[in-house]
Amino acid sequence: MGIVLLGIAILPLVGHGGMHLYRAEFSGATSEKLKPRIAETARSLGKIYFSLTLVLYFVLWLAGMDAYEAMCHTFSTLGTGGFSTRESSIAGFASPVVEYLIILFMLLAGISFAQQYRLWIQRRPGRFLADVEIRSYVLLVVVSTLIIAVLLVLHHGYAIESAFRSSLFQVSTIITTTGFVTDDFEVWHPLAQLMLLALMFVGGCTGSTAGGLKVARILLLSKVVDREFRRMVEPRGVFSVRLGGAVIPEGTIQSLLNLIYLAFVVNFASCLLLGAMGVDVLTSIAAVAASMFNIGPGLGGVGPLDNYAHLPALAKWVLSGCMIAGRLEFYTVLVILTPAFWRK
Structure with missing residues (x-):
């Protein structure tokens, strides 16, 4: 996130268009400018990222981490890097509170910062929640978590809360491409492993710090496949591809x-x-x-x-x-x- 913000803020000052870098990073469902000037957009997104960093640092510190570990895990969570000061990753803290906090901020890091601007700065939760990529992202997390949690209860003897927390954590860390660990999911049910493997390819939302192919692109690909099926049924028909109500250019x-x-x-x-x-x-x-x-x-x-x-x-x-x-x-x-x- 930092190098992108730096680039789109500095490049215009030296005669290069920062919008090119902005569009490259925020390609997908959301690539319009949030401010008249791209450097102002960079500053606004930077403020959101900095604010989330401060909040996560203090809540992790209050949850029992020392100052150094809270700092390291804050940077690693919001940057979806997944590096931990503990050999056993987040499992080393043995703290459900820490796990839930990191889950929340991993999921936030996997959401487009352009959409978070609309939520936190513009105070437009309706538009934020109406975004098709965010709704699909949340639905994917919820469905995957519930299926894996049921498998953990039925096949591995987990208690319900423990199964939910373990499932939600691993789904969140995989879909946001963070890479933290609380359980050895390699011994989980084969269906759970296959679902996590699939989530590796999906990744987070466009314009976030997450990797993967991105949810919007997977949605768009499904729309393209659907259009081709309709063309086979109606060869003379003219069909456009729409995502979130907008027509997608060829x-x-x-x-x-x-x-x-x-x-x-x-x-x-x-x-x-x-x-x-x-x-x-x-x-x-x-x-x-x-x-x-x-x-x-x-x-x-x-x-x-x-x-x-x-x-x-x-x-x-x-x-x-x-x-x-x-x-x-x-x-x-x-x-x-x-x-x-x-x-x-």
């Missing part, structure tokens, strides 16, 4: 399809490379997804209680490339690797 749709294709190609090629090095199938798939979408813990040999140290050195290079490509959303990396870019 250029945006083409860009989305290109991004999904690139994500699939990079993911598949990386899995093949890890498989060629002797890494098992589950570990390869989970490690690539967890790296590409900047999550951290995966499944198999890179589960929540494991790490990546045992992987071959070349595999670590591949996964490092996945981290960079996923965080920059593929296009930037491919442009840099294109010879024509360097000739210019």
Whole structure:
């Protein structure tokens, strides 16, 4: 979040358009300017981020963390980085209060800061709650949490509150690509593991600090697929793609399809490379997804209680490339690797 805010605030001062960087980061359902000047938009978003940072720091400190740990986990939560001062991550605090606080702020970090501007600054909760991406994001979290919680109660003997808290925490940390851990979800029911793996690909909302393909893009992809089905039924019909009541330009749709294709190609090629090095199938798939979408813990040999140290050195290079490509959303990396870019 910080480098984007810095870029869109400073670039106009040196003669470069900050709006280009703003649109790149806030691509999706929400990319309009919130203020007449893009630098003012950056300052407004920065104030929200700074305010959330202060609030989370103090509530974690009040919940029992010392000042240093509260600071580290505040930065790691709102930045969806997932780094902890404890070897066992958030589980090391053994505090339901800490877990619920981090859940809340992880979910906030996974929501577009442009929409949070409308909620906190403009005081327009109606427009915030009407956003189709936010409603889908919340619905996805709720449904996933309830299904996994039921599995934990029925198959693993969890108490109801413990099952709900463990399920909600892991769903939140995965969908926001934060990567904190409170449970070894690798021993959970296979359906729960598959749901968490799917959430790795979905990620948070556009314009948030979360990684992943983003909820708005998944929604838009489903709309595109629906349009193609309708075209098959009515070949002469003219159908537009709408998201949140707005007609989506064909250029945006083409860009989305290109991004999904690139994500699939990079993911598949990386899995093949890890498989060629002797890494098992589950570990390869989970490690690539967890790296590409900047999550951290995966499944198999890179589960929540494991790490990546045992992987071959070349595999670590591949996964490092996945981290960079996923965080920059593929296009930037491919442009840099294109010879024509360097000739210019």
